[in-house]
Amino acid sequence: MARCYPIPSDAVFESNAELRVYEALAEKLGSDYVILHSVAWISRPGKDGPREGETDILIAHPTRGVLVLEVKGGRVSLDYSTLSWTSIDGNNKIHKIKNPFDQARRGKFALLEKLKENPIWKKMNIGRFNLGYAVFAPSVGDGDRLSGPDAPVEIIGDRRDLNSIDVWVERVFDFWSQNDRANQPIGMRGVDGLVALFARSVSTRPLLSARIADEDDFRLSLTTRQAAILDVLRRQRRVMIAGGAGTGKTLIAREKAVRLASEGMRTLFICYNRGLADHLRELCSGIEGLDVATFHQVCHRWITLVKSKYGRDLMSEARVEIPRGNEFDHHMPLAFANAVDILGPRYEAIIVDEAQDFGDEFWLPIEMLLTRPEEAMLYIFLDENQDIYGRSAEIPVQGEPMVLDRNCRNTDAIHAVAYNHYRGALVDPPEINGADVECLFASDIHKQTKLIGTLITKLIVEEHVAPHDVAILLCDVGDRTMREALLQKLPLPSSVLLGRIEDFGPGQLTVDSVARFKGLERPVIVLWAFDNCSVSADRETLYVGMSRAKSLLYLCGSREACDRILSIVT
Incomplete structure (x- = not known):
């Protein structure tokens, strides 16, 4: 049986078609195969801005390569004269659908782009490898009729292939490998690299390395809700996450910061409390491209840098501009904003923890730090019940927050x-x-x-x-x-x-x-x-x-x- 992420019993499927294909692949493919369901990603912001990619199913094998698979349910039809695709469901309702071969092809090239920018993949020095795409329509008995100039019959699967889907997968890999015999195997390191990038499992360890063994066994895995929010954060650029004490906000924030930095994005992880920042910095040590600090530590660094490079005392200027202001709540944020204006933005992603403690004046310089404010990543975590500093912040994220609703830290008592x-x-x-x-x-x-x-x-x-x-x-x-x-x-x-x-x-x-x-x-x-x-x-x-x-x-x-x-x- 293939290794599946997630296992079929835990996966959430948008259609019965995906479920049937995923279960068939899991059962028929051997243990050297890895199958990932509902894979989504955002490529690093570049010249043309961030690029989104996704695929229904990703299949990887150490010697055969990688296959992007698009699954379409219902009775799929194609009119080549108008290039329109439709699907007829069980109630005989007709739905217009996107060209599945275009979707699979775009998924293939978007995946390649994501792998090329990923530091883990780059370190493996994998050159050209067999990377193909295919379309599977499990409710169709004559998938051959969907073939065309851009859709060879060799990459089409239908109901007839379900019982021998392992043979069909091998046939598809063979089709793509014969087009380029210079391909090299990705090996198990390549397969594990894909798992690390798209299906990384997350376990908590006590925040300060302290465990009371019996009870901590129950705290090791992310809850379903936490895992779901991490999945959503792969697909969105600006999100606010709220939850009570112990619901895993800092865990998710830290994990997201590490993932973004590991994917090659220059990332800032900030909070309010120095004690928390010091500990998070220790936990995240060695992660290239990830800076961890309190808001005021970041202020100090930027203000000091401007003074050393240009001789300007931005704090003195801020005190003149806001004579009755508070040092930490008004002068430092204003001086920080002026410093960013002088030095320019730096980060492609920012994670904010303890956001309920951030004053209104904090948010302008934070947004100014983003290299592409409208497209870069900004994830904000807060607990309004922990506003013990009495702040009221205008957080720059529209809409209601996602909510964590399970206490994973404390005991019931x-x-x-x-x-x-x-x-x-x-x-x-x-x-x-x-x-x-x-x-x-x-x-x-x-x-x-x-x-x-x-x-x-x-x-x-x-x-x-x-x-x-x-x-x-x-x-x-x-x-x-x-x-x-x-x-x-x-x-x-x-x-x-x-x-x-x-x-x-x-x-x-x-x-x-x-x-x-x-x-x-x-x-x-x-x-x-x-x-x-x-x-x-x-x-x-x-x-x-x-x-x-x-x-x-x-x-x-x-x-x-x-x-x-x-x-x-x-």
Whole structure:
């Protein structure tokens, strides 16, 4: 049986015709064949702008080559006098259709263009190889009548070929190979390269390399919805994706950024929080053509570059232009826009994570960075419930966002308490039940610190949880220095080092604010410093803080405060 991407039982077919052909190919072709269904791509923007390509089915073989296959259902008819094609469905309704041979031929050349620009394919140094196209009409019993000057009978399949479709495929490959005997085999490296480009499987790993083994087994694969959105992003240039905490926004954003860069597009992946940017940069290290930074880090680089090259102090100019403006919200975005205007655009694709935190002034310079704003790629990910910086951004994408609606990070128990503070479209809970959320009750900060110390010691010594799998997050940072000092005085195990996000590493237990921890996660979260929080005014902070926990969530505060933030919010 051939290797299929996806397997027939998981594939979504636009017609029964595609299903019949795909299943027949899967059953009849040998294991050295690879079959990909519903393949689509956008070639890199060039002189004539981006080019879109697609094919119903792609067949690859290490020695025979690659075949682009167009499938047409119904009773297909052709009038050569008018060059019009029609299909008659089961209800005898006539539908005008495109010339399937033109579609297959265009798919062939668009595929070749995509392969030539792809860095993975180029590194394999595959020269001329057997690349053909064909049309299959499984509801037609006399496909020969569709033949013509541009449609030789050798590349037409019909119902008679279904039971021996392996023989038919070999015949089509032979037809194309005899036209150019200088072709070389693509080998298994070539076949695997096609899979990597068009059917790459995606697995998550914990964002900061921390796993609690049993539960993380359920988090490894993309959900169907996440995979579907990645598929849609192959076909569209400007998309907004929204979802609650833990629905996989950052995972998809990172995966899309890596794919675009791997396909040869100069790509920028930006977010708001430095902690998230630092970690994403580490995850994406070694990816050629991919820059990862916060918005303000990008601002700083461009402003500095203009100053070094041209001697202009764009920040001083911005302060003069907006005398009452804020350094980060007004002066830096304006100076950044002026820098891009001077230096010119740079990127063919931009991925924005945490877009809910981007101010209105951020978007102009972002769009200016695109080499072809109307045709380049701009993908924006956001969670309106995480707007804890109180921004209201005019995001430059028309229409409603695509929505991620399954929580894939937390357990069901954590989801229940975190999403109690969520406002928005329904998000389905995860499939992991998990342990109950626990409260550490104490009336004052000194007693609370001791309870946290006892808990950390138990987790590290008795439960063998790694220190870097734990984070203590502060909702209110008004007395942050005192809390950090009290924690430093605790008699913790010698293997534990306390530090902030940027100190993360083996043995480092993170102590930081909820706001700085946005976009990140840990298997174990201790939420602290919420005694003075209001359920209504601080709803987003509570939502973000609780939802950072993957497997275990502890709330440390007074009994009244814990009861208050765990109560049902209406």
